[in-house]
Amino acid sequence: MHDARRRFLKFVGAAAAAVLVTLSGHGAWSQTTRTIKIIVPVPPGGGMDFLVRLLAEQIGRTQSVTILIESRPGAGGRIATEAVSRLAPDGSTVLIQSPSFVIDSHVRKVNYDPLAGFEPICKLVEAPNVIAVNSASPYHTLAELVNAARSKPGDITMASIGPASYQHVAIETLKRTSKMDLTFVPFPGSAPTVNALLGEHVTSLLAAYANLAEQIDAGKLRALAAAAQTRIGALPSVPTVAEAGYKEAALDNWFGALAPAKTAKETLSQLADWFASALQVPEVEAKLVAQGLYPVGMCGADFGALLRKQYDEFGRAIREANIGAQ
Numbered sequence: 001m002h003d004a005r006r007r008f009l010k011f012v013g014a015a016a017a018a019v020l021v022t023l024s025g026h027g028a029w030s031q032t033t034r035t036i037k038i039i040v041p042v043p044p045g046g047g048m049d050f051l052v053r054l055l056a057e058q059i060g061r062t063q064s065v066t067i068l069i070e071s072r073p074g075a076g077g078r079i080a081t082e083a084v085s086r087l088a089p090d091g092s093t094v095l096i097q098s099p100s101f102v103i104d105s106h107v108r109k110v111n112y113d114p115l116a117g118f119e120p121i122c123k124l125v126e127a128p129n130v131i132a133v134n135s136a137s138p139y140h141t142l143a144e145l146v147n148a149a150r151s152k153p154g155d156i157t158m159a160s161i162g163p164a165s166y167q168h169v170a171i172e173t174l175k176r177t178s179k180m181d182l183t184f185v186p187f188p189g190s191a192p193t194v195n196a197l198l199g200e201h202v203t204s205l206l207a208a209y210a211n212l213a214e215q216i217d218a219g220k221l222r223a224l225a226a227a228a229q230t231r232i233g234a235l236p237s238v239p240t241v242a243e244a245g246y247k248e249a250a251l252d253n254w255f256g257a258l259a260p261a262k263t264a265k266e267t268l269s270q271l272a273d274w275f276a277s278a279l280q281v282p283e284v285e286a287k288l289v290a291q292g293l294y295p296v297g298m299c300g301a302d303f304g305a306l307l308r309k310q311y312d313e314f315g316r317a318i319r320e321a322n323i324g325a326q
Helices: 046-060 075-085 142-151 166-178 190-198 210-217 266-280 282-290 301-321
Strands: 018-022 032-038 065-071 093-097 118-126 128-132 158-161 181-188 206-207 221-227 254-260 294-299
Touching: 032 046, 046 065, 046 093, 046 118, 046 254, 046 266, 075 093, 075 128, 075 210, 075 254, 093 118, 093 294, 118 190, 118 266, 118 301, 128 142, 128 190, 128 210, 142 221, 158 166, 158 282, 166 181, 166 206, 166 301, 181 190, 190 210, 190 221, 210 221, 254 266, 254 301, 266 294, 282 294, 294 301
Parallel strands: 032 065, 032 093, 158 181, 158 206
Antiparallel strands: 018 065, 093 254, 118 254, 118 294, 128 206, 128 221
């Protein structure tokens, strides 16, 4: 993972729900200007929206295409996902998603198949989560927390956004793979989750590093493990969950791009190349890292394999924990 040089800076967006970005250069489909719509399933102003706008601007320096960025929030992203699943596979629409994409069909009825109904383009960035405790906690490693949860079944608590959220399912995945018994405590948002840990009302939490960076830097919270593929640059001494001994725990959080099923391979390859190339630009990387987003650029079959892996692992955790839609 790339080094983080700045703290998380909260992105405040005054953007409208849709923005038209005109790009110049050479495209892959035709010699005439083409329009591509990128559907963002969340309101403007957050990390996913920031990512899309930044990449669109960068791609515009070399490609001949017009990008319409459309925010279509609602139902936890399912409204946008269902709409894109019904579109023609002509390369004109890209959907941005997160791990909730492979969770929703396990906990509620949806009118699309997350695997058969879409083609993977790229896993664009990781938005890593961290398992943390209060600085006054006696636990200094994830192993210590796990052992405590094994020896005192149900007494150790872990908070996150939930229920039936990505974080909730990730915690259940960790419980299953580590064979520990802790109590999940749901909160409606990141701020109350962090406040609960600061007030020592819960033992631990799983939350986005971007939302914890200030409290960790101030010494109020202690990071035990990074829920990501690689270590967080700003926390080089904090091991990943896999490094801590739990390789099967599928906890990494990401934002990725998909297209409707049966989109031509040549079109998918061109889109993947545009996204991956934009992520490699140092200025783009720096701006993303400042938002707690770490470029990955895992494209094509590799991203497809990750989707399948997380779909299976999250599904198993959901069934064993009997998680249902709320």
